[in-house]
Each structure stands twice: as C-alpha cells, then as structure tokens.
Amino acid sequence: MTITQQELSQRLENFRNKSRQEHLPLTPQKSAIFQAIASSCEHPNVSEIYQQVKSEFPNISLATVYNNLKKFESLGLIVEIPVPGEPSRYDAKLEIHSHAVDSAAGRVYDLENPQSLSLPKKLFGKTVKHANLIYYL
Numbered sequence: 001m002t003i004t005q006q007e008l009s010q011r012l013e014n015f016r017n018k019s020r021q022e023h024l025p026l027t028p029q030k031s032a033i034f035q036a037i038a039s040s041c042e043h044p045n046v047s048e049i050y051q052q053v054k055s056e057f058p059n060i061s062l063a064t065v066y067n068n069l070k071k072f073e074s075l076g077l078i079v080e081i082p083v084p085g086e087p088s089r090y091d092a093k094l095e096i097h098s099h100a101v102d103s104a105a106g107r108v109y110d111l112e113n114p115q116s117l118s119l120p121k122k123l124f125g126k127t128v129k130h131a132n133l134i135y136y137l
Helices: 004-020 027-039 046-056 062-074
Strands: 079-081 090-091 100-101 105-111 132-136
Touching: 004 027, 027 046, 027 062, 046 062, 062 079, 090 105
Parallel strands: 100 132
Antiparallel strands: 079 090, 100 105
C-alpha cells in the first residue's frame, strides 16, 4: 500500500495549518520529521524516522526527533501505536481506522473499522479527540 500524492499533500497542509495555529515554528527539521511519517504506510518507529531525517540533516539528534514526535502527538498530528517489547510506531493517517500489531513480524497494519463499531463521542463528560483500536497478533 502506498500513500497517494493527494493524501500526502493533505497531511502536509494539515501539519502546516496546525503548526501556525499552535505557533509551532515550521523549521526544515520539523517538516522532515513529519514528512517521514506522513509519507509512509509502514508506521515507522523513532529510529527509522531518525535515520531517514539524519540523511538530510546530519546534525539532528535522536532527542530532537523524539521530542518533536511527542509534540506532534500532543497536537493531534500523529498517532503513537504502542508495540509490546518494541519501540512505538507512528502514523499520520488521522482518518478513523484500527491497527493490527504483529509482534512476531514486527509489523503494524492499518485496518478499516467495521461499520457496526460505534465509537463514543464523549466519555466521562469530555469530548473524545481520538480513538485507536489495536489488535495484537
């Protein structure tokens, strides 16, 4: 599965708009980190993102990549997918979908949610911002 140019453009536009809205400086490094996630269907982990960005920005640190991932997640720009016994993986696909984590193969797959699955809009009096259903294989 690949990301279409239209999907990538939408993700990057959302990133730029949200960054401006939140007064997050749009540095080339931040853009490269986000693009590494947004252009991948592989749900990269922090080391994979770091290696990709390091080829363009040799002086970037792993801490910078990690800190930006946390910031992007807190802004709702990406989703962190916990993988037991391995580093978390990241996804920029924000449309409602689920994930299947194959721990033996070290892979994460996108799954479309069944139409019968009802996701709550509010919990404990608060609005649900994001829901992520993960199947562990």
